[in-house]
Amino acid sequence: MNLIKDFISLFYPRLCYICENSLFKNEVVVCTRCALHLPETNFHLDEDNPVSRVFWGRVEIERATALYYYKKGGSVQTLIHQLKYHGHKEIGIYLGQLYGAQLMEVEDYKTMDMIIPIPLHKKKLKQRGFNQAETFARGLAGTMEKELVTDNVYRAIATSTQTKKGRYKRWENVSDIFRVREPENLANKHILLVDDVITTGATMEACLQTLKKINGTKLSVASIAFASH
Numbered sequence: 407m408n409l410i411k412d413f414i415s416l417f418y419p420r421l422c423y424i425c426e427n428s429l430f431k432n433e434v435v436v437c438t439r440c441a442l443h444l445p446e447t448n449f450h451l452d453e454d455n456p457v458s459r460v461f462w463g464r465v466e467i468e469r470a471t472a473l474y475y476y477k478k479g480g481s482v483q484t485l486i487h488q489l490k491y492h493g494h495k496e497i498g499i500y501l502g503q504l505y506g507a508q509l510m511e512v513e514d515y516k517t518m519d520m521i522i523p524i525p526l527h528k529k530k531l532k533q534r535g536f537n538q539a540e541t542f543a544r545g546l547a548g549t550m551e552k553e554l555v556t557d558n559v560y561r562a563i564a565t566s567t568q569t570k571k572g573r574y575k576r577w578e579n580v581s582d583i584f585r586v587r588e589p590e591n592l593a594n595k596h597i598l599l600v601d602d603v604i605t606t607g608a609t610m611e612a613c614l615q616t617l618k619k620i621n622g623t624k625l626s627v628a629s630i631a632f633a634s635h
């Protein structure tokens with residue numbers, strides 16, 4: 407079987423999504439060299455970090471973190487672009503698995519109950535074919551052995567909070583964007599809410615506000631990347 411695989415990879419080598427060099431058998435998604443240069447934040451090791459500060463005074467959370475720093479033109483942008491617009495779901499799953507192992511070393515993350523990816527509006531989901539945040543959440547949930555919940559929270563309003571321009575810089579009533587089908591299933595749970603990139607935190611905040619209304623929820627946040635602005 408390995409012989410056949412090696413033979414196939416002679417003609418169809420798997421490539422590193424960053425530098426596009428062929429991957430070795432033991433490498434996944436990115437080559438060892440590129441992996442070494444990815445800008446890890448290690449925010450999960452510090453309760454007070456730039457991602458948690460995004461939510462200060464806006465919504466009460468337990469922990470917040472991001473795997474990488476996001477820089478325009480950087481390799482993390484390349485990875486997220488390949489995931490989001492070229493449908494390479496294995497990137498999100500792989501990064502989730504990678505980060506899940508790191509998060510399990512921190513008690514607060516280890517003891518969380520479930521993982522929920524920020525949902526896309528159904529129109530957007532149809533257009534893209536998949537939810538990029540869900541791939542990361544799936545990787546995290548697998549490695550952390552947590553329940554992955556994808557059908558309870560949904561997005562009722564399509565307009566993005568990130569790109570909305572004009573008179574309303576931010577939604578006056580952010581709690582209208584997301585809705586919950588069965589709040590009783592989330593009551594008294596510590597939920598890790600997951601997205602691909604956190605920039606202003608507006609989308610995340612809207613979803614957190616909705617979940618906060620449910621009795622006894624504890625909320626935390628994780629993303630693939632954090633873009634400071």
Ligand SMILES: [Zn+2]
Nearest residue numbers: 422425437440
């Ligand atoms: Zn590479």
